[in-house]
Amino acid sequence: MTRRHLLPLLCTAFLGCSLSTAKAESAEVYELRIYTTNEGKLDTLLARFRDHTCRLFEKHGMTNIGYWVPLAKEDGAENTLIYILKHPSEEAAKASFAAFGKDPEWQAARKASEENGKILAKPPQSLFMSATDYSPPLKVGAGKGARVFELRTYTTFPGKLDALHERFKNHTMSLFTKHGMTHMAYWTSTASQKDAGTKLIYMLAHDSHEAGLASFAAFRADPEWISAKAESEKDGSLTIPQPDGVKSIYMRATDFSPIQ
Numbered sequence: 001m002t003r004r005h006l007l008p009l010l011c012t013a014f015l016g017c018s019l020s021t022a023k024a025e026s027a028e029v030y031e032l033r034i035y036t037t038n039e040g041k042l043d044t045l046l047a048r049f050r051d052h053t054c055r056l057f058e059k060h061g062m063t064n065i066g067y068w069v070p071l072a073k074e075d076g077a078e079n080t081l082i083y084i085l086k087h088p089s090e091e092a093a094k095a096s097f098a099a100f101g102k103d104p105e106w107q108a109a110r111k112a113s114e115e116n117g118k119i120l121a122k123p124p125q126s127l128f129m130s131a132t133d134y135s136p137p138l139k140v141g142a143g144k145g146a147r148v149f150e151l152r153t154y155t156t157f158p159g160k161l162d163a164l165h166e167r168f169k170n171h172t173m174s175l176f177t178k179h180g181m182t183h184m185a186y187w188t189s190t191a192s193q194k195d196a197g198t199k200l201i202y203m204l205a206h207d208s209h210e211a212g213l214a215s216f217a218a219f220r221a222d223p224e225w226i227s228a229k230a231e232s233e234k235d236g237s238l239t240i241p242q243p244d245g246v247k248s249i250y251m252r253a254t255d256f257s258p259i260q
Contacts, residue, residue, distance in 0.1 A: 027089040029190055030065065032201070034125040035081040041119045042069070042079050048119070049081075050256045052109035060096045060103070062087060065140060066259035068149055068251035071209055079121070082151065082251060090128050090192060129187035129201060134169045138185045142260040147205045149184065149259075150212055153247045154200040160238045161188070161197050167238070168200075171228035179215045179222070181206060184259075209250050 037045050046069075054064050063086040070077040087093035100106055113119060131138075156164050173183060184203035206212035219225055232238060239245035253260050 028130075029087050029090055029093065030129045030131070030185075030187060031085045031087060031093055032127040032129060032187075033083050033085065035083075036121045037079045037081070037119050038117065038121045039079060041117070042081065044113055045081055045119050046254060046256075048109060048113045049083075049254075052106065054256060056100055056103055056106050056109075057085065057096075060100045061092060062096050062100075064258050065138065066149075067254040067257040068151075069254060071148065071250045071252060081254075082249075083257075090190065093128070127201075128190040128193060130190050132165060132186045132188060132200075134165070134173065135186040135202075136183050138259075140258045143182070143205055145207060147182075147207065147253075147260070148209050148212065149251045149253065150204045150206060151249050151251060152202055152204070155240050155245050156198050156200070156238050157236070157240060158198060161200065163232060164200055164238045167228060167232045171225065175219055175222055175225050175228075176204065176215075179219045180211065181215050181219075212250065 035045060049067065054067075057064055065084040065086055067081065067083040069082070070080050072078075085093070087096065154164060168186065176183065182205040184205055186200065186202040189199055189201070204212070206215060237245075
């Protein structure tokens with residue numbers, strides 16, 4: 001994956017919402033955050049998270065879910081950290097980060113880690129998300145073997161997101177399982193985010209990068225999928241044209257990630 005493919009994914013992932021599929025019974029939110037470091041500084045950032053940041057997040061009421069780096073190693077991908085936190089609400093998240101930023105231990109750790117130069121090349125990107133009503137419970141812990149993870153973002157035409165959700169609930173998810181993919185979670189961005197109603201963000205796990213590619217090749221050739229896709233798109237495609245409609249990034253979990 002080149003930078004021209006990775007960076008649009010990282011930018012477009014931070015858009016959209018769907019109130020109809022959010023779990024209305026809870027204000028609990030997930031936060032997807034993406035950090036881009038200066039050249040050669042990713043290991044320093046990972047060390048800071050491993051030794052200080054993750055623990056301080058928990059101290060201030062944030063739940064660590066998972067931390068990943070892209071498998072791609074070219075055109076800037078090697079300078080990227082992707083992670084997900086869980087908060088009781090968006091308001092709680094803002095309060096937690098405010099307290100975290102003022103914590104003397106964090107301030108000292110940040111200063112020490114940047115003695116040889118700033119780590120981040122630009123401000124972090126952040127997206128608040130709600131789990132869809134069909135998202136499985138997100139299991140934190142070790143999986144089977146050395147898995148890889150795939151973060152996928154779908155952008156729909158206005159008014160088409162509900163139809164996409166129905167296709168996932170009635171067809172796509174069972175076919176993913178049939179072809180060896182593991183469901184991690186499915187989200188839409190919350191009402192406070194931009195471009196409401198046009199984004200589905202989800203994560204799968206695969207035995208390997210090669211296994212993920214093979215699973216999707218088999219899935220796309222499956223007659224049941226071909227039929228379901230055709231039926232759902234009688235009135236036009238649900239997602240905007242490629243390369244922007246469907247984006248994918250393969251990742252590996254860091255050694256300190258709760259999800260492995």
